[in-house]
Amino acid sequence: MVRKRMTHQENRSGSPAAMVDEPEKQISQMADKIVELIKLASVARARSRSGRPEELTEAEFLTLDALSEGAELTVGAIQKRIGVLPAQMSRVIRTLESKGGDAYVSCSINASDRRKIDVRMTAKGERSLRAYRAVRRRFALGILESLNETERDQFMSILGRISQIISQARLADT
Secondary structure, three states, X not given: OOOOEOOHHHHHHOOXXXXXOHHHHHHHHHHHHXXXXXXXXXXXXXXXXXXXXXXXXXXXXXXXXXXXXXXOEEHHHHHHHHOOOHHHHHHXXXXXXXXXXXXXXXXXXXXXXXXXXXXXXXXXXXXXXXXXXXXXXXXXXXXXXXXXXXXHHHHHHHHHHHHHHHHHHHHHXX
């Protein structure tokens, strides 16, 4: 059962029309804050990019990250793992094959199914992925260093719970 709290206006008028679903309103405000934080982080990241061709897009980062977990994946497996459309995945792979004049990935025809393409990260891709992660980590450290110990403990607890919820949702989708 959702608990409703009376607003100041309702206290004076007693009108049911003035009732506000406080938990729903709070959750909505939190969702808006999360969207705003994602936007701010994206803008900050875009401003920090120098425009160099070796800078990674989000889809390129996710592709290299997926490849870092194993030796080799098919294009289809990467596409499913990062949740992009097949046409976008093809563009990402083509870009990573010649990004900034260097190959971040190498592709070959799958030995057991010639319809599939196997993708492997190159040494240049590994270096770029490490550098990208380091930039993201420095950004996060800059924010987290501003929190006191109690705030960091609370934040870690909440992050753990959110991570658990997302993991459960991902399992349910498969």
